[in-house]
Amino acid sequence: xxxxxxxxxxxxxxxxxxxxxxxxxxxxxxxxxxxxxxxxxxxxxxxxxxxxxxxxxxxxxxxxxxxxxxxxxxxxxxxxxxxxxxxxxxxxxxxxxxxxxxxxxxxxxxxxxxxxxxxxxxxxxxxxxxxxxxxxxxxxxxxxxxxxxxxxxxxxxxxxxxxxxxxxxxxxxxxxxxxxxxxxxxxxxxxxxxxxxxxxxxxxxxxxxxxxxxxxxxxxxxxxxxxxxxxxxxxxxxxxxxxxxxxxxxxxxxxxxxxxxxxxxxxxxxxxxxxxxxxxxxxxxxxxxxxxxxxxxxxxxxxxxxxxxxxxxxxxxxxxxxxxxxxxxxxxxxxxxxxxxxxxxxxxxxxxxxxxxxxxxxxxxxxxxxxxxxxxxxxxxxxxxxxxxxxxxxxxxxxxxxxxxxxxxxxxxxxxxxxxxxxxxxxxxxxxxxxxxxxxxxxxxxxxxxxxxxxxxxxxxxxxxxxxxxxxxxxxxxxxxxxxxxxxxxxxxxxxxxxxxxxxxxxxxxxxxxxxxx
Numbered sequence: 355x356x357x358x359x360x361x362x363x364x365x366x367x368x369x370x371x372x373x374x375x376x377x378x379x380x381x382x383x384x385x386x387x388x389x390x391x392x393x394x395x396x397x398x399x400x401x402x403x404x405x406x407x408x409x410x411x412x413x414x415x416x417x418x419x420x421x422x423x424x425x426x427x428x429x430x431x432x433x434x435x436x437x438x439x440x441x442x443x444x445x446x447x448x449x450x451x452x453x454x455x456x457x458x459x460x461x462x463x464x465x466x467x468x469x470x471x472x473x474x475x476x477x478x479x480x481x482x483x484x485x486x487x488x489x490x491x492x493x494x495x496x497x498x499x500x501x502x503x504x505x506x507x508x509x510x511x512x513x514x515x516x517x518x519x520x521x522x523x524x525x526x527x528x529x530x531x532x533x534x535x536x537x538x539x540x541x542x543x544x545x546x547x548x549x550x551x552x553x554x555x556x557x558x559x560x561x562x563x564x565x566x567x568x569x570x571x572x573x574x575x576x577x578x579x580x581x582x583x584x585x586x587x588x589x590x591x592x593x594x595x596x597x598x599x600x601x602x603x604x605x606x607x608x609x610x611x612x613x614x615x616x617x618x619x620x621x622x623x624x625x626x627x628x629x630x631x632x633x634x635x636x637x638x639x640x641x642x643x644x645x646x647x648x649x650x651x652x653x654x655x656x657x658x659x660x661x662x663x664x665x666x667x668x669x670x671x672x673x674x675x676x677x678x679x680x681x682x683x684x685x686x687x688x689x690x691x692x693x694x695x696x697x698x699x700x701x702x703x704x705x706x707x708x709x710x711x712x713x714x715x716x717x718x719x720x721x722x723x724x725x726x727x728x729x730x731x732x733x734x735x736x737x738x739x740x741x742x743x744x745x746x747x748x749x750x751x752x753x754x755x756x757x758x759x760x761x762x763x764x765x766x767x768x769x770x771x772x773x774x775x776x777x778x779x780x781x782x783x784x785x786x787x788x789x790x791x792x793x794x795x796x797x798x799x800x801x802x803x804x805x806x807x808x809x810x811x812x813x814x815x816x817x818x819x820x821x822x823x824x825x826x827x828x829x830x831x832x833x834x835x836x837x838x839x840x841x842x843x844x845x846x847x848x849x850x851x852x853x854x855x856x857x858x859x860x861x862x863x864x865x866x867x868x869x870x871x872x
Contacts, residue, residue, distance in 0.1 A: 355517075360468045369455035370463040374513070375416035377451040378425065383407045386448035391561055394441050402430040416451040439559070439669045443509065447561040459566075464520035473733045473750035478525040480735070480748060484632045485527065485593030491630070499592035501527040506535040506607035507599030507638040509559045512567040514597055522595070530587055533574035534618060536606035543611050547578035557606065581617070588621050591631060598637030602650055602667070605642055605693050619694065626696060629741060633696055637704050640730060642693035644702045647722045649688050654713035656684025658841050658871065662721045663687050686714050688722070697738060698790050699745070700726035706754055707731045712775075712820045713843070715754075716869060720761040720771040725791055729754040743786040747799075752779040752860060756867070757793050771869040774848070777824075779861040798861040824865055828853035844868040 355373055357364070366372075386392060387400055395403075406429045410417070417425075426433055434442060453460040469475050485499035501522050505514040515531040522529045537553035540546075546553075550571070555561050564571040577584045588594075596604055608619040615623070625631045635642065641649055651667030660682045672683035681687065701722075703715045706729035719727040730736055731751035738745050747753050759773040778784065781799035786792065827833035827845040835843045847853050848864040 355462050359470055359474075360465070361470055364465060364468040366463045366465070369460055371453055371460035372462075373418045375418055375451050375453060376422045376446065376449040377415055378407050378410050378417060378422055378449060379415060380404065380407045382449065382451075386445060389444070389448055389561070391444035391555065392441060392448070394438075399430065399433055402426070402433055405429050416453065419446075422449070435671075439671065442671070443559055444555075444561050447510075447563070450562075450566060452566055461516045462520075464517060464524065466521055466524040471733050471750060475525075477733070477735050477749050478521055480737075481593060481595065481632065481634050482522065482525045482527045484737075488592040488629075488631055498526060498528045500587075500590055501529050501593040501595060502587060502591040503529060503531045503595050503597070504534045504604075504607065505531070505597045505599075506558075507597045507601065507604045507642075509599065509603070510563065511535050511558070511597075512560075512563050512570045514599075515570060518595065518597060527593070530591075531570075532584060532587060533570060533577060534584070534607050535574075536603065538574055538578055539607065539609065539616055539618075540611050541578040542581050542616075547575055550575055550578060558603065584618065585621055588618060589625070593632045593634065594622060596633075596635035596639030596642065598635075598639055601638035601642040601648060601693060602689070604635075604638055605648070605689075608694060623695070634735075640704050641702050643695075643697040644693050644700070645695045645698045646692040647688050647690055647701050647718065647724055648693040649686070649701060649703055649715075649718060652686030652714055653684045654710050655838055656682060657686045657714040657717040658838050660685035662718050664690050686718050688718060690722070696740075698740070699738075699743075699786050700724055700728060703727070703729040705732055707751065707821065710820065712754060713837075713869065716756055716759070716771060716773060716867065719756060719759040719773070720769075720869075725759050726755070726757045726786075726793065727759070743788075743790060743794075745784050745786070747778045747782045748780055750780075752777050752782075754778075755784065755793070769871050771867070771871075773867045775865045775867050776863040777821075777861050782861055796863060798863050824862060827865065828862075839872060841869065841871045844870075 355371065383403060387395070387403070403426065406426045409428070410425045423434060437445070466475055466478065482499060482501065485501055486496065489496040489499040503515065503518040503522065505511040505518065508514040511533065519529050519531055536557035537550050540553045540557060541550050551564060554563060608616055610616050626633060633643070663681050663685055665681055665687055667687040668679050668681050668683050669677060672679065677683060701715065701719055701724050703711050705711070708731065711729055715727050715729050728736060730753050734747065734749035734751045734753060736745055736753050737748060755776045755778060756773045759771065761769055761771050763769060776796065776798070779799055783797045784793050785795040787794040823833050823835060823845055828847055831847070833845040837843065846866045848866050852862060852864045
């Protein structure tokens with residue numbers, strides 16, 4: 355479903371699922387409109403949907419999302435953007451079509467070795483190797499580890515499962531998908547397993563999934579009826595991997611309805627503390643691991659303009675649709691209580707250089723009194739040994755680290771943030787002090803390729819390639835940048851060897867940052 359990540363001329367089976375498609379026929383639309391979840395649609399909206407459906411009858415039964423939006427937009431350009439998340443996603447779920455091939459449902463296909471990024475392949479296999487080491491602690495002759503996949507970060511965790519099952523199987527593991535999400539936790543807690551479809555709608559935000567994924571939804575029902583089956587797999591697994599999406603959904607998947615650690619989370623934490631399993635995650639699956647101040651949304655420009663909020667993040671759709679709300683769409687939001695608590699050394703952020711997130715992480719760290727924070731680039735991993743407190747970088751790009759973050763009132767500015775930054779590339783290692791709050795030792799490797807800004811934001815990126823600013827600071831001994839709201843960032847190397855970057859390498863260390871904001 356993402357062929358741009360594949361090598362040229364990669365061929366998939368004709369039966370491969372290549373995108374999500376929708377049935378916009380009048381008959382199927384009437385089925386959707388009869389569902390209680392769409393009762394908030396006005397008569398005018400329903401009429402426009404019906405007219406668009408009638409006009410689309412001459413087209414194939416199943417169409418991709420962009421075509422669906424175009425057809426609805428011809429009759430009401432504002433309709434979809436005006437819907438709240440609950441109604442918008444309900445409409446899509448109810449219209450989603452079942453794609454069939456050779457009498458069975460189409461599945462997304464994966465060819466791991468055809469990835470354009472050799473580092474991506476390396477990282478998946480590295481995770482499997484680390485999991486195998488855990489298995490061999492108990493079974494020295496074992497050849498394959500058991501890796502459990504939880505896809506609760508996705509609004510539709512059922513759709514995401516097959517991708518990760520295929521990836522880790524091809525990377526050399528035995529893999530099982532566990533249908534852990536907020537709905538399952540409530541079903542277990544209440545004993546109302548027959549209510550799982552409603553719980554999925556209320557807590558996970560998806561509808562009608564038993565129609566599309568009968569086997570997977572039945573598995574969730576079986577685990578709800580007999581949670582000991584679930585716990586048995588959690589006891590047997592050597593690795594746990596969490597997918598990307600929304601870290602708040604992942605967190606709810608592991609907590610009880612009252613917000614307390616579930617039996618599943620308690621079991622996993624016990625095994626993790628005993629060094630029996632490795633836990634990994636991508637994107638939201640990384641952010642959710644932090645022990646305190648879990649970041650949940652926002653941009654660097656939003657941090658400079660609106661600040662940070664200890665509150666639920668606005669809908670991601672608001673960045674495009676300019677929703678009215680108590681919290682601006684681009685403001686930085688976070689959960690002070692943290693996430694799952696596996697990472698005790700500071701705040702975690704992801705898609706880092708690619709989405710210009712340096713200032714959002716710096717401001718959040720300062721506003722929460724967090725002295726150390728880590729921003730991980732794409733195709734890059736931070737390997738964390740909680741016992742030795744050693745952190746190692748692997749992969750294509752790097753990990754941006756800030757430490758000694760302090761905030762104070764400054765003359766002519768409302769606040770001033772001071773910090774020391776480092777950029778760690780493949781093979782670079784840092785060790786935290788005994789308390790886990792400060793860096794005790796740091797070794798930079800001159801390897802890897804720097805990531806470049808590729809911000810998907812609607813507005814112009816406020817940082818505009820932070821790496822280039824550092825290069826300029828290394829050449830000129832200091833660099834000043836004035837940004838939105840007259841905020842000013844000063845970048846200055848502190849050591850003679852701070853500027854390895856300007857000498858042709860990528861990693862750098864001990865760059866002083868001073869951010870002044872009015």
